Amino acid sequence: MSEHSTMTKTTPMQVILATLGGLLTPGLVIFMIVMRSIGIAHSHINYVNPALANRMVMARIKPVAELKVVDLSAAKVEMTGQQVFQAVCTACHSVGALGSPKFGDKAAWAPHIAKGYPTLVQHALNGFKKMPARGGDPSLDNLEVERAVAYMADAGGANFKAPDSATAPVK
Ligand code: HEC
Numbered sequence: 001m002s003e004h005s006t007m008t009k010t011t012p013m014q015v016i017l018a019t020l021g022g023l024l025t026p027g028l029v030i031f032m033i034v035m036r037s038i039g040i041a042h043s044h045i046n047y048v049n050p051a052l053a054n055r056m057v058m059a060r061i062k063p064v065a066e067l068k069v070v071d072l073s074a075a076k077v078e079m080t081g082q083q084v085f086q087a088v089c090t091a092c093h094s095v096g097a098l099g100s101p102k103f104g105d106k107a108a109w110a111p112h113i114a115k116g117y118p119t120l121v122q123h124a125l126n127g128f129k130k131m132p133a134r135g136g137d138p139s140l141d142n143l144e145v146e147r148a149v150a151y152m153a154d155a156g157g158a159n160f161k162a163p164d165s166a167t168a169p170v171k
Pocket of ligand 1: 084085088089090091092093097098099100101111112113115119120121123124128129130131132134135136140145148149152
């Protein structure tokens with residue numbers, strides 16, 4: 001008996017299975033790699049919407065720091081009295097902090113209003129006792145302070161009219 005005769009004969013079925021098995025594993029790996037890259041591409045670029053895709057690309061390649069061009073010659077947008085109040089004066093006058101006349105409190109405002117609008121404006125601009133000049137915000141211009149004084153005093157019972165342009169001399 002020769003050695004050959006002890007080896008079992010490979011059946012066609014085994015050949016088919018071995019071939020399939022050999023192809024299946026690398027095929028699966030390739031399939032997964034392809035799916036993965038499609039997934040990544042999809043999460044990065046929206047091919048369906050070119051405008052969106054463009055924006056996404058621009059967002060990714062835009063420089064870290066952006067240069068904001070500020071036109072210094074552009075006219076400053078004056079805040080209304082209400083806006084100034086909400087931005088600055090409210091800090092004290094909404095709660096009556098430091099003994100300030102509380103917004104809308106007519107009894108508290110009456111003795112202040114009695115001084116007259118020009119005096120109140122001067123006090124608001126330059127400071128008065130614990131009331132800081134311009135409410136502590138030097139970036140407010142005269143007109144804005146004047147408007148805020150009228151806004152607050154009127155809410156406290158006065159009938160002042162805020163000027164359209166600054167009346168007090170610029171300090
Ligand atoms: C840090 C707190 C504080 C802020 C902020 C503040 N005020 Fe006053 N304000 C006071 C105090 C305190 C008084 C009361 C002064 C007094 O009569 O003793 C006062 C009083 C006033 C008076 C009455 C002055 C007078 O002569 O009777 C006016 C008008 C006024 N504030 C306007 C403003 C305006 C306008 C703003 C915002 C731009 C502002 N205040 C922001 C604290 C503040």
